[in-house]
Amino acid sequence: MSVHSPETNPAAESANGFMTRLGVFALQWRRRWRLSEMRLLFVALLVSVVAVSSVGFFTDRVDRAMSKQASRILGGDLVLSSSRPLAQDYRDQAREAGVTQAESIALTSMAAKGDELQISRVKAVSGQYPLQGELEVASALDAPGQPVAGLPASGEVWAEARLFTTLNVQPGDSIQLGRQSFTLSRVLTKDPARGTNLFQMAPQVIMNLADLAATGLLSPASRAGFDLMFTGSDGAINDLRAALKPRLKPTEQIRSLDDGVPTVQQALQRAGRFLGLAALLSVVLAGAAIALTAASLVRHEMRAVAVLKAFGLPRRTILWDYLLNLWVVALLAALLGLLLGFVLQFLLAGWLARFVDISLPAPGSWPLVTGLLTALIMVTGFALPYLLRLVDTSPMRILQGAMQGQNQVFWLVSAGIVPAVFGLLWLQAGDSLLALWLFGGIVLALLVFWLVATLFLRGVARLSLRPGWEWLALVRHSRRSALLVVVFATGLFTLLLLTVLRTDLIGRWQATLPDNAPNYFLINIQPQEVDEVRAFLTQRAIEADLYPMIRGRLTQINGQPVSSADYEDPGSKRLLQREFNLSSFADFPATNVLLAGEWFDGQSTAGFSIERGVGEELGFGLGDSLTFDIAGLPYQETITSIREVSWDSMAPNFFVVAAPGAFADKPQTFITSLYIDPAQTRTVPALIRQFPGVTAIDTGAIVAQIRSLIDQATFAVQGIFVFTLITGVIVLLAALQSQKAERRREIAVLKSLGAVHSTLKKRIWLEFVLLGGLAGLLAALFTLLASNLLGYYLFELEVALNLWIVLAGVIGGAALVSGAAWFNLRGLLEITPVALLKG
Amino acid sequence: MNKTVIETRALRKHIPASGEKNTDRRDLLILQDINLTVQAGESVAITGTSGSGKSTLLGLLAGLDTPSGGELRLLGRDIAQQDEDQRAEIRLGKVGFVFQSFHLLDNLTALENVMLPLELASGQRAIRTLAEAALTQVGLAERMQHLVNRLSGGEQQRVALARAFVTRPQVLFADEPTGNLDKTTGKEVADRLFSLQKEQATTLVLVTHDETLAARCDNWYRLDAGVLTAEKIAEVA
Structure with missing residues (x-):
């Protein structure tokens, strides 16, 4: 200046x-x-930028990796499906839009080798297939799969191992498909676009689209699935979608990445939410640290500003000088923070790559922008109100140190902090409604903290005036103490909340997929085979529950006929177009949660238990009656319970379950999921040989995929937790620092009045044990409330009343706060009171 | 029955040459060979120009700081040889202070500020009653529950007087007690100071620029470049 x-x-x-x-x-x-406040400000900004940017870079990469994986499963970025042949127009349109395309026609057919017959799913594909990922094939049944470029040559097909086993053929043998004979040249080990439908029973055969016509399998009457798959830039795909959508016929349907999240990715989605929340909370905490530091900085600068104003410097010049100074600090912190965040996420990803088989795309540039904006918003929003107040006060008032105007608090808050907090929340959450909720929650928490702390401390102050209670006098500074309690409680609340959510999340993920999570599904077990299959498994010490599976079409709700035409939503339409897999059994599934009603007791023979989602989608619930058409006969029951189903549990799950034995006279097959030690390579072939009709589906790859995602998510969650911890400690220190000057004078006065070292030490410990304990109690109570709300709505966790949190909050709060306070204030005890004589 | 409360022999204070601002590498002598005796109940004024070492001397006499050499006895104890805590214990309940900048604790009420020294000196009974009485005595009965930073300068200094006298100290050290106040308010505060001092027979050591104030004391010393000399007291009406 x-x-x-x-x-x-x-x-x-x-x-x-x-x-x-x-x-x-x-x-x-x-x-x-040289001012410690400025350095603290820098550190607070640095930590928040590191937190925001490393989480930003990391989740951005994981998000894009997930989208890529999801588009592999889908077969492309956009898929146009139909049960009828697709018009040439669509292909032309896609060509014009500049996207890459591939085509597949899938139908069910009989594959024959001599007298042996096997139903198989024949998929005829065109040149570019698959658009995402690679096909993998093996040259022999027991050989590992290798990625392969291109498709089967004309006259050749590739098939899954099950076809070889059931037809008893070897690679190189020929099989008959329709009118044409094909050489079965390779074993198909992986088709990225096979889909996640585990119940697809028939082994898959892949042939070149050019060969399909010659087989004669495709006639106008055949039931086939026609897919056109597209991949390209986001813009081109969006344009194509927009162009195709209005032209779709009723039999045609567009699927893209946004149309539903595969269950596999739920874990990562939750982790992403947790990371976002943690980054958000650490930013808000850092904001609190900045506000406190700015307040303290302003007190330090009062005299300097008064002198400058007395010299005649205009307000605007002073304000700009300070702002420029703060922006330079913010810029430096942002640049260093972005660099550190970038390096950190690389270390994180690199470390992760050693454990998890997922290749992440290069980091994007958006986190750079959010990191920089975060620093600028924080420093401007949180410090500006104080600066405005500083430059707005007359030089005389500043010299007299009279800057207490309480009526300015609301003005202050609304001037900068409110928009800043909201802006940060919005920037992080990317969702204004969520930001609004979080903002409301934060404001409510602060108000409650403030109110409770003030009332409590006033009570204590009043009590301390009574004989015998003077020892409580040290928390008499009710306003200062209330501020500390609010800040400490906010910091502790963040730490407790994240600890609880983290423990719950990780615990739940690990419980979802224990080491022996099922890696095989056995389907198509005939009723007369059930006992033998059980014996086969028991003999090999494999545990498995066998569930009957009955197919039925939903025809009536409460006696009123229903059809897909009654629903707008494509998901609801699909549910009514296909047959439900129904089951009936006595034991409540371990991975389900009973939400309403009662599960079947030993005697029940009536009632349905439904999955929550299907009820919500089709509009029925407890007490409604459902009628299914099972093998041509109606079957009606009333809904007696509603369950939450964990779809990623790798266990058989059913939308509708009837009382045990209810379907005894209906046509049915049995299904089970089980864990087979991968080392026991002979178990599955032996099972298939003994029960040729049973289909074994290897879900090991999916389990491994989920597990790796969970490992990844767990690691990331632990990482961000450390950031929040650091920010929490910085806030504690900032709060203490902001009152240090006042405490320095106070200690000097007490010393001049004869207080000895041990008395002062006792006072500091006792004061902060009390304040920390109170803050911990408030934080714990709010954590109980918030963790249950967030857990329920964001992370699908169950409501739990962990009272240990209260104990942990009080003890942890008292210990952490008093420890930090002692660390921060112990130097003040060395002050000699002679400083008081200098005026 | 006269009892010596403060006694110094060849008391010295210097700042070592290693000090950042002391460029000529020689020790900076602030006080040299101060010999001073103060009897119980006596009031003593020390005047001098700015930088003459008045506040340093007051700090040494009160045991807030340590001398570089010489002897120093406060309330019969040789405090030159004692550590900070031992010196603080001597002050506890027996020594009062009034500062130029009041040094009251903000965000506490007037009453709470006055209760503070009583609370520190354990074994005190009826703390609140004593504090209320002290405030009433300085004319602040109506302002007891006010936060001190809402009081005027004169009122704040009266709270400081109440805080200083509430323990009935044997010695009171006052550092420019009227320095921050206008003439009228300053006189009012000074009147109360001397009246309390007389009433409680407190020994008073007063550092001031104000010669009128100094003239109201029993003895007056002038400090010039670290050297203390006695000043003749003019008759005060």
């Missing part, structure tokens, strides 16, 4: 002004940098 007389010649100033300003700025910078 240049201190000059108002009469300075403007021309001279323009010549020298810049250099003078630069020089004075450098001088001011050096002076201010």
Whole structure:
């Protein structure tokens, strides 16, 4: 800031002004940098930028990796499906849009080798297939799969191992498909676009689309699935979708990545939410640290500003000087923070790559923008109100140190902090409704903390005036103490909340997929085979529950006929177009949660238990009656319970379950999921040989995929937790630092009055044990409330009343706060009271 | 029955040459060979120009700081040889202070500020009653529950007087007690100070620029460049 007389010649100033300003700025910078508040401000900004950017970079990469994986499963970025042949127009349109396309026609057919027959799913594909990922094939049944470029040559097909086993053929043998004979040249081990439908029973055969016509399998009457798959830039795909959508016939349907999240990715989605929430909370915490530090900085700078104003410097110049100073600090913190965040997420990803088989795309540039914006918003929003107050006060008032105007609090809050907090929340959450909820929650928490702390401390202050209670006098500074309690409680609340959610989340993920999570499904077990299959498994010490599976079409709700035409939603339509897999059994599934009603007791023979989602989608619930058409006969029951089903549990799950034995006279097959040690390579072939009709589906790959995602998510969650912890500690220190000058004087006065070292030490410990304990109690109570709300709505966790949190909050709060306070204030005990004599 | 409360022999204070601002590498002598005796109930004024070492001397006499050499006895104890805690214990309940900048604790009420020294000196009974009485005595009965930073300068200094006298100290050290106040308010505060001092027979050591104030004391010393000399007291009406 240049201190000059108002009469300075403007021309001279323009010549020298810049250099003078630069020089004075450098001088001011050096002076201010010596203030511990400025350095604390820098650290708070740095930590928040590191947190925001490393989480930003990391989740951005994981998100894009997930989208890529999801598009592999889908077969492309956009898939147009139909049960009828697709018009040539669509292909032309896609070509015009500049996207890559591939085509597949899938139908069910009989594959024959001599007298042996096997139903198989024949998929005829065109040149570019698959658009995402690679096909993998093996040259022999027991050989590992290798990625392969291209498709089967004309006259050749590739098939899954099950076809080889059931037809008893070897690679190189020929099989008959329709009118044509094909050489079964390779074993198909992986088709990225096979889909996640585990119940697809028939083994898959892949042939070149050019060969399909010759087989004669495709006739106007055949039931076939026609898919056109597209991949390209986001813009081109969006344009194509927009162009195709209005032209779709009723039999045609567009699927894209946004149309539903595969269950596999739920874990990562939750982890992403947790990371976002944690980053958000650490940013808000850092904001609190900045506000406190700014307040303290302003007190430090009062005299300097008063002098400058007395010299005649205008408000605007002073304000700009301080703002410029803060922006330089923010910029430096942002640049260093982005660099650290970038390096950190690389280390995180690199470390992860050693454990998890997922290749992440290169980091994007958006986190750079959010990191920089975060720093600028924080420093401007949280510090500006204090600066405005500082430059707005008359030099006399500043010199007298009278800056207490309480009526300014609301003005202050609304001037900068409210928009800043909201802006940060919005920037992080990327969702204004969520940001609004979080903002409301934060404001409510702060108000409650403030109110409770003030009332409590006033009570204590009143009590301390009574004989015998004087020892409580040390928390008499009710306003100062209330501020500390609010800050401590906010910090502790964040830490407790994240600890609880983290423990719950990780615990739940690990419980979802224990080491022996099922890696095989056995389907198509005939009723007469059930006992033998059980015996086969028991003999090999494999545990498995066999469930009957009955197919039925939903025809009536409460006696009223229903059809897909009654529903708008494509998901609801699909549910009614296909047959439900129904089951009936006595034991409540371990991975389900009973939400309403009662599960079947030993005697029940009536009632249905439904899955929550299907009820919500089709509009029925407890007490409604459902009628299914099972093998041509109606079957009606009333809904007696509603369950939450964990779809990623790798166990058989059913939308509708009837009382045990209810379907005894209906046509049915049995299904089970089981864990087979991968080392026991002979178990599955032996099972298939003994029960040729049973289909074994290997879900090991999916389990491994989920597990790796969970490992990844767990690691990331632990990582971000550390950031929040650091920010929490910084806030504690900032709060203490902001009152240090006052405490320094207070300790000097107490010393002059004869207080000895041990008395002062006792006072500090006792004060902060009390304040920390109170803050911990408030934080714990709010954590109970918030963790249940967030857990329920964001992470699908169950409501739980962990009272240990209260104990942990009080003890942890008292210990952490008093420890931090002692660490921060112990130096003050060495002050000699002679400083008081200097005025 | 006269009892010596403060006694110094060749008391010295210097700042070592290693000090950052002391460029000529020689020790900076602030006080040299101060010999001073103060009897119980006596009031003593020390005047001098700015930088003459008045506040340093007051700090040493009160045991807030340690001398570089010489002897120093406060309330019969040789405090030159004692550590900070031992010196604090001597002050506890027996020594009062009034500062130029009041040094009241903000965000506490007037009453709470006055209760503070009583609470520190354990074994005190009826703390609140004593504090209320002290405030009433300085004319602040109506302002007891006010936060001190809402009081005027004169009122704040009266709270400081109440805080200083509430323990009935044997010695009171006052550092420019009227320095921050206008003439009228300053006189009012000074009147109360001397009246309390007389009433409680407290020994008073007063550092001031104000010669009128100094003239109201029993003895007056002038400090000039670290050297203490006695000043003749003019008759005060």
